[in-house]
Every structure is written in structure tokens, then in C-alpha cells.
Amino acid sequence: MRLTVFGTGYLGATHAACMAELGHEVLGVDVDPDKIAALRAGRVPFYEPGLEELLVKHTASGRLRFTTSYEEAAAFGQVHFVCVGTPQRADSGAADLRHVDAVVDGLRAHLGDAPALVVGKSTVPVGTAGRLAERLEGKAELAWNPEFLREGFAVQDTLRPDRLVLGVRSKPAEALLREVYAPVIDAGTPVVTADFPTAELVKTAANAFLATKISFINAMAEVCEATGADVSVLARAIGHDERIGSRFLRAGIGFGGGCLPKDIRAFAARAEELGTGRSLAFLREVDAINLRRRERTVELSRELCDGSLEGKRVAVLGAAFKPDSDDIRDSPALDIACRIHLQGGEVTVFDPEAMDNARKAYPALDYAVSAPDAVRGADLVLHLTEWPQFAALDPAELAAATVRPRIIDGRGFLDGARWAAAGWEFRALGRPAQPRQERP
Numbered sequence: 001m002r003l004t005v006f007g008t009g010y011l012g013a014t015h016a017a018c019m020a021e022l023g024h025e026v027l028g029v030d031v032d033p034d035k036i037a038a039l040r041a042g043r044v045p046f047y048e049p050g051l052e053e054l055l056v057k058h059t060a061s062g063r064l065r066f067t068t069s070y071e072e073a074a075a076f077g078q079v080h081f082v083c084v085g086t087p088q089r090a091d092s093g094a095a096d097l098r099h100v101d102a103v104v105d106g107l108r109a110h111l112g113d114a115p116a117l118v119v120g121k122s123t124v125p126v127g128t129a130g131r132l133a134e135r136l137e138g139k140a141e142l143a144w145n146p147e148f149l150r151e152g153f154a155v156q157d158t159l160r161p162d163r164l165v166l167g168v169r170s171k172p173a174e175a176l177l178r179e180v181y182a183p184v185i186d187a188g189t190p191v192v193t194a195d196f197p198t199a200e201l202v203k204t205a206a207n208a209f210l211a212t213k214i215s216f217i218n219a220m221a222e223v224c225e226a227t228g229a230d231v232s233v234l235a236r237a238i239g240h241d242e243r244i245g246s247r248f249l250r251a252g253i254g255f256g257g258g259c260l261p262k263d264i265r266a267f268a269a270r271a272e273e274l275g276t277g278r279s280l281a282f283l284r285e286v287d288a289i290n291l292r293r294r295e296r297t298v299e300l301s302r303e304l305c306d307g308s309l310e311g312k313r314v315a316v317l318g319a320a321f322k323p324d325s326d327d328i329r330d331s332p333a334l335d336i337a338c339r340i341h342l343q344g345g346e347v348t349v350f351d352p353e354a355m356d357n358a359r360k361a362y363p364a365l366d367y368a369v370s371a372p373d374a375v376r377g378a379d380l381v382l383h384l385t386e387w388p389q390f391a392a393l394d395p396a397e398l399a400a401a402t403v404r405p406r407i408i409d410g411r412g413f414l415d416g417a418r419w420a421a422a423g424w425e426f427r428a429l430g431r432p433a434q435p436r437q438e439r440p
């Protein structure tokens, strides 16, 4: 089939390459000529494991091409996927739909008489699909097919998703989407067909649930801190109950990134507009708990630095909002780094992949070339993104490089006993302090 994919960010670039992998002829479209030039040259402009291989493979075979021309795209595609971003508006928590609207209007202006299906994948407030369908009336049919990919696992989540949700208004639209995803469906992926509002809500409900689960365990971490209990043991124990499940129960500095924080705010804002604000009032608390964990990390840092961060050298391990990504959008790690910097701390950051993005966005912070380089001479170390290479560091070697070996594990990921045995004062959110042992 001939498909177009509008928007070549994290979602669109992955979707385009994966659709080529499924055997389709794909044209990726973006208004940013630099992005298009990079993709044409087989370069992914961000870090996503496995994506560059697919891009190189299919740009070489000619099955995957890129353009900035809507005219070319409209003439090429039978199915047009809308994968542009829906960031938070500057003036409120609501979603900014200007990119989605621009794609639909731009495409509409160039569509001819051939039948076309426009398929929304962007995360949008419920009601958007119905509005866009009206705009396309007489030119193309609309379907809504939300995506659930996680950064870091984007290729795998697209080729082997947990489920496909097809929001459709007609049998032919459903049949066309089933044809697009035939290899995925044949591999046993569950398919849920739904009306537009349900399809839109599946996505926002899923992200709201995940955010709530994280904030739930972080609320438990607050209670653990007040009682001397250990949230990591608590999470392990409740996670054995299959109805609860152990995933997304890792307490720490909380969720960030380009999705969960803005999606729960947009969802709550939409509920207010719909007159059902009370139904989602709890999401404000989910957001508040999440932000409190960042503040608590700064507070604990200050405590460990004898009451003041002024002039203290703080090493921050991690800048990306999570490992296996170079994405720093709403990164809890960088938010904490900046707050400490504002309180007079001398902050040095290291991240295996997100250095360029971090440097551009936060030029006032210092940056190191490696984790040991960041830690050298530090009064305090903060472990804020759980890259596996940080867990593999030798605590004894690092301890010797610091002024005082003190660390806060903001991700509940390091082996506290091992660090304490190497002479570190080891603290983790929601857990009792590890008794420090003398340096060997």
C-alpha cells in the first residue's frame, strides 16, 4: 500500500520506518527541511534504539522516502497518518492542536478525487476526531488510531504492540486499516474497534492510569519517609498481587517526558470543558505528587550538604527523562539540576545520550565527559536517570574521587548495600538511610 506519515518526530519517524518494514511504500512528510534532509541521508535526528537500522534499510531499498511537499504527499498516499505533536499550550494545561489542524487543512487543500483515508495517531483531546472528520467531509474519510509506543522501545511497540485500537465510522475504513496492519494482526495482536470518542479516550485513559500508578507509589514513598518504611519492599510485595502488578511501581523522582505530564493536564482541562471536571480532579493530585518528589530531592540534597547548597559541587548522573532516550522534555533530572543550580550549587551533569540536548536547553549548567568525570571532587552525587551503565559503576573507585561520598538514588535502581559497603552515605527516596560502612 502507499502510505504517508505527517510529522517525523519520535512517533512519525518510527511509524514511517515500521510501516516500510511491514512492506508498504511510505512517504514521510515534515515542514522542517533539516529533519527531512537528515532522514533522507539515513540519520535519525534523535536517539531511539533500532530505528536507524530500519531507516537505513528502507531508504536504501527505496520503500521509504521523505518530502516537505504536501502536494506530493496528497497525490502519493491512499492512507495518510497524522503523527504531529500536541504540546501543552503556553497559557493553560490544554493541548495545543495547531499542528494537527495544519496537517489536516494542508492535506485537504491538495487532495484530489481519489478516495483517501486520513488516520489520526497524535494524542488529542476527546472530540477532536469528530471535528476533523467534518473538516474533511467530501474530501477524505477519517479514522482514529492512537499510538501507545514508549520511547526507547518505539520500534518494538510499533511492530508488536499490545493492542491496536481502530476508531472508525465505516466498514471500508476498518478494512483498510486492517490491511495496513495485516502482518501485525496476523501475529496475534488484539484489535479493538471503537467509535471516535472511545478511541481518543483509550489513549488518554491509558496514560492517565500509568501516571496515577507512578504517583500512587510515590505517595507511598512519602508515607514511608514519614514512618521509616521501605517503599521498594512495599512495591515488591504489593506487586505480587496480579491485580496490581509490579510494573510502573518504581518510586523515585517521578515521571517526565513529552507525554505523561502534558497528557494528564490536557485530559483534566478537557474534562473541565466537558463539565465533568470532578471526574478527573484526582489527576491534579497525581501531577502535584509527581512535582513534590522533585522538590523533596532538592530538600534532601540540601540536608545532606549540611543545610546549604551554596558553593557545593553536585554531580548529576542522568539528563534524559528516562534511559534509552535522549529526550529531555520535562525531564525530572534536569529540573532538579536547575533548582540546585538556582540555590547556588555547582552542578555538573553527565548523560550517555542526552548531552547535546541538555547543553542546548540548559547552557548554565556544567557538563562532564563521563560519569567518573562528573563525580570528581563532588560533595554530593545524584543518580537521576537509571541508565544501566550507572548501575555498573564501581562505587569504591568513585568514592575515592569525591570530596565526600554521598549519593541520592532518585530512581530506586542502585544496590544501596553495595554503595554503603564501599563507604558511601546512600539515600534513596522512600527508603531508610543505608547504614554507611567505613571505606575499605
Ligand code: UGA
Binding pocket: 123, 147, 148, 149, 150, 151, 152, 207, 210, 214, 247, 248, 249, 250, 251, 252, 253, 254, 255, 256, 257, 258, 259, 260, 263, 321, 322
Ligand atoms: C508513555 C507511555 O508509557 C506510552 O505507552 C505512551 O504511548 C507514550 O507515553 C505516549 O503517550 O506517546 P514514554 O513517555 O516513552 O511513554 O515513557 P514511560 O516509559 O511511560 O515513562 C514515563 C516516565 O515515567 C519516565 O520519566 C520514567 O522514568 C517514569 N517512571 C516510569 C517512573 O518514575 N516509575 C516507573 O515505575 C515507571
